[in-house]
Amino acid sequence: MRRNHRTGLAGILLSSLLLAPAAASAAPPCEKRPCPSNWLSLSSSDRDAAFAFAEDYKRFMAAARTELTTVRESLDRARKAGFREWTPDAKLTPGSRWYKNNRDRALILFVVGSAPMADGFRIAASHIDSPRLDLKARPLYEKQGFALFQTNTHGNLLNYQWGNIPLALIGRISRKDGTSIDLSVGLKPEDPVFMIAGLSPHVDIDLRNRTNRDVLAAEELDPIVGSMPKSANEGVFAQVADYLRETYAVSVDDLVSAELSLVPASAPRDIGFDRAMMTMYGQDDRLGAYASLRAMLALERPKATSVLFLADNEETGNNNNTGAASDTLVNLLGELLYAELGDRYRPPHLSRAFERTRVLSTDVNDAVNPTWPGAWEEGNAPHVGEGVNIKVYGQGNNATTEYAAWLRRILDDAGVPWQTATYKVGRASGGTLGGTLSRRDMDVIDIGAPVLSIHNSHDLSSKVDLWSLYNANRAFFAAP
Template sequence: MRKKFLLAATIITSLTIPSVIAKEEIKNSWLALSKSELKQVQSYNEEYKSFIDQARTELTFVSETKKLVEQSGFNELTENSQIVPGAKLYSINRDRAMTLMVIGSKPVKEGVRIAGAHIDSPRIELKGRPLYEKNGFALFQTYTHGGMKNYQWVNIPLALIGRVDKKDGTHVDINIGLNENDPILIIPDLAPHVDRDYRKRTNRDVIKKEELDIIIASKPGNDSTVKQEVINFLKTNYDISIADLVSAELALVPAVKPRDVGLDRSMVAAYGHDDKISSFAAVKSILEVKKPEYTAITFLVDNEEVGNLNNTGADSSYLVDTISQLLYQQSPSTYNDYLLRKTLRKTKVISVDVNPGVNPNWPGVWELGNAPKLGEGINIKLYGGGFNANSEYIAWTRNYLDNADILWQTSTYKGKASGGTIGSALSENNMDVIDFGVPVLGMHSPYAVASKVDIYAMYTAMKAFFVNK
C-alpha cells in the first residue's frame, strides 16, 4: 500500500480503505492512513503549529531553531570542529540564515544532499523614520515585504516584532501583540457608508501601499502630543529613541494563532505557511538523520520573498562558503577551489517552497490535469521554459519517493503565473536542483490554509531525500 500521510482528526480516525479500491488507485492521502500514521500526523502538526506561532520572521525562526537543534545535540560549526561521520553541526549567518549539517560516511568531496527553504514570509515593515501624527492619531509609515494583496491586511490584529540596533552596538528585541495580554495594532479600512469615491478601485488597488500605515496610539498627555507620548513610551519601556528606528528591522505580522480548519480538523490555517511548512520540515527531518552516506544539509535562508537578495539571501555565497569550510576542515592538505567546484557538481538539492493549490471556488485558474490538490501529497514543480530540473534528476527523485511510499503529484501553472523559489540561485553553482512544494490555499494572505497530510508529507519526503543514495 502507498502509505500516505495524515491527520488525526477525531471524526476520521475510523477511516479504512474500501476493499473495492485498488491500492495503486489511491490518490488522496487520507484513504491510506493507518491508526498509527494518523497519530503521527496529528503529533507532527501540533508541533508545527506551536513552533510557527513563535517563529514568525527569519530572526525568530533562527533563534527558535537554534534552541531546538542544540537540545538535539547539534554544536556550532567552528574552525576547530571535527568533520567526521555523524557529527551534528550548525552555522548561523547574521542571525537571519542558517545551515544544519550531519556529516556523512562518504567524504564531503563526494557531494552533499541539501534541503533548502526560505524563512521569510510576506509582511508589512516600518520605514526608517516611521512615526508621524495625523488627525489625533500616532501612526507608523510602512512598506511591504513580498507580494501581497494589500486589502487583506486591513482590519486584522497585527503584532510588531523584530529588533532595534543602537549605535552603542547593543540591540533591543521587540515583541508586541502575540501575547494574549498585549495590545494589538491595526490598519483601519473605510466603512461601506463612506467609501463611495473609492468603489471603482480594482483588485490590488483596493488598498494602496501608502494606505497601509498603522495606528500606534491615540491618547495625548496633559502636556504632550500623541506622537510625543509614543516617543516617551519607547524610551521608558525599551530605552530606544525615535532615531534608533532608522537601524531597526520591525515587522508587522498577523497576531493570530495557527488553528485547525474543518469539522474533521483536516487542515491548518496559519500565517507563514509560505514557507514555514518547508523550513520546519527541513529542520525536523535532519534532526532524525544519524549517520548518512552523504552529508546532509538543511539550508534556511532569508529574503526569498523579495528576490533572494542581500548577504542572507540565497544569492549570497554563504552556502558555498560553508561547504568550502567543511571540505577544508575535513582535508586541509588537499583543498583547492577546483575540489570545491567538483563537490558542488556532485551535490543534489531539493528547493522546497509551497505553491497555490486548487481552490474549490476558483478551479478555472488551473489546468486540472497538472494541478496540485490539497491532500494528494507533495508537488514536483514542472514550470517549463527551462526552469525544470533535468529529466534524469526528476527520474532519480521519483524513484526514492516511490520507494519510500510517498504520495506525490505534479504542479504546472496554467498560462503564465508569477512567483519563484531559491532553486534558481542554487542551480547557478552547478548543483542538481529540483523544486518541491505542497499546495496551499490563500498563499501570501495573512491566514493561509494547508492540509495536515501534505504538511506531514513534506517532512517524510525530506527524510527520504537525506538517506537516498
C-alpha cells in the same frame, strides 16, 4: 500525468463528523483525475502521527513569525538535538552535527556523512521570510490625532488582506552603543495589537472603483499605534515617543537602526470539523522549512553529508548577505572540504563537489481552490491532500530528467505520495531558491506542499501534506 503512490484504504467511517480508522487494502497508482485523498491511505497509527506532527508544527509557527524568530526557534531545537556551532578547527566525524548562524536571519545545519564530501552534498533548502509589512526608517508620525507607523512591503502582498486585522510588532532595535533589544508586542493575549483602519461601506464611495490590489494602496498600509495625546501642548507623537523611551530605552532615532515587522497576531488554528487542515500566517515557506528541519533533526549518520539551508529574503529575490544569492552556503561548503582534505584542497574540489550535489528546493505551491478551480489547468494542478508537489515549470526551469527520475524512485520506494505542479501558461508565476542554487552547478529540483491562499494574511494547509513533505525530506537525506 498525476501520480499518487500511497497504498489505499478500502473504506473510511465517518462518526460524529470525525475521521475514523479503516482497514488498509492495496490500491493501484492514481493515473488520472480525480485521485483519492491520502488520508484514505494512512494507517491509524500514521494518521495519529500526522496529527501529532501538525500540533508541533503549530507550536513552531506560533513562535516563528519572522526570520529572527524562526532562526531562534530552529536553533533552540537544533541545540537540544545535539547540534554544535561550527568552527573551522572542528573535527569532522561521520554523524557529527553542526550549525552556522548567519546574522540571526539565516541558518545552516549539517550532519557529516560517511562518504567523502568531494562526492557531493545532499542539501534541503527553504526560505524563512514571508510577505509582511516592515517599518520605514522613520516610521512614527501623527495625523488627525492618531499616531501611525509608516510601512513598507516585504514581498508580494494582497494589500486589502492587511486591513482591519490584529497585527503584532516583532523585531530588533539596535542602539548606537552596540546594544540591541528584541521586541515582540501583540502575540500574548494581554498584549495590545495594532490595526490598519479601513473605511466602512457607508462612506467608501471613493474606493469602490479600485481594483482589489489597490483597495488599500501600499502607502495606506499604516497602522494606528496610539491615540492619547501627552498633554494639551504635546500630541500623541510625544506620547508614543515617551512610551518607547520609558519601556524599551530606545529613542525615535533608534528606529533608524531597527528591523521591525508587522505580522498577523492570531495563533495557528485548525480548519473544519475534522481538523484536517490548518490556517496561520507565514506558511510560505516556513511550512517547508519546518518539514526539512524536522527531517534534519531526525538524521543520524547519512552517507552523504547532509545540509539544511534556511535562507532569508526569497520574497524579495534572494538578495542581501542573508539571502540564497550570498556566498554564505558556498563558503561553508568550501570550509568543510578544506577541513576534510587539509592542504590537498584546491578550488576544483569544490566545483566538482557541486557537480555531484543534489538539492531539494522546497517551497509551497498554490493548491486548487474549490471556489475558483478555473485558475488551474486540472491535469497538472496540485490538490490539497494528495501529497508532495514535484514542480515542473517548463520554460527552461525544470530539473534534468535524470534527477527527476531519481527523485521519483526515492519517493516511491519510501511510499511518499507525490503529484506534479505546473501553472497555466502565462497566467501565474512563482520563485524559489532553486534557480539561485542551480547557478552553482548543483542538481536542483523544486518540490513543495499544496497550500490555499498563499501570500494572503493567513494561508491554509493540510496536515497530511505536511506529513508527506516531512517524509519526502527524510527519504531524500537517507537515499544512497
